[in-house]
Amino acid sequence: MSTITVTSRASGRASYSVPPDPDDPVILQIDGHLIRVVEIGATGLIAASEHLKVGRRYPFSIDVPTANMPIAGYIDVLPDSDSPKLVCQFVDLSAEDVDTLHHYVLVRQKQAIRGLRDSTPT
Template sequence: MNDITIKAAASGRTAYQVVPDPDDPIILQIDGKLTRVLDISATGFSLPVEIVASGRRYPFSLDLPSANVPVAGYVDAMPDKKGEFIQCVFVNLTPEESDCIHQYVLKRQKEAIRSIRSSGSSSTGF
């Protein structure tokens, strides 16, 4: 929980964000609290504003449904312009940790595409 100075604008992440499966959530431990992430990408995740304060660095551990071990490290908490949530940006993940997150995001993207295709074909009668 070290204070940090953030010089980058909080204009949003540049990676594709996915929403975790509500039936198989990502469990996050941050600042001594257990919570669920709102969305996750290769660069970070979002949390409700009441969980952490923006402008600080926090240790975290998250249990991805697709990983055998928790991914742990540090995130920088960035404010959302609207104040609805906090964007947490991963700091110095190992290649293995990054790969676990990439694999999870890719899996969720594929699930979302399949869901869109199946709902689109049933509504059009194909």
């Protein structure tokens, strides 16, 4: 079962994030490394990688299954003591890229809801 989480950033804004479909993963490319995304939203993502260092900014490219083109830009790797995974925040994405990410999250939310409906006994 997929879960949908809502995180609140220091700015007070809320961001919905979803786990990518395991059969259609979201792949992050940084410094020539391909990194599987664990969770993604319009403001950032969570990834497990020994290649990223907390407190650094990295140029990235990411393939989102619902997009025709990869999204490219910068991410900041944020400290998060609650998890061994790395929390990354997108930096200054274009409005079009943010819309692409919102669309992907919405598609995954609909898939999760459909999955819950289909698994509920009638």
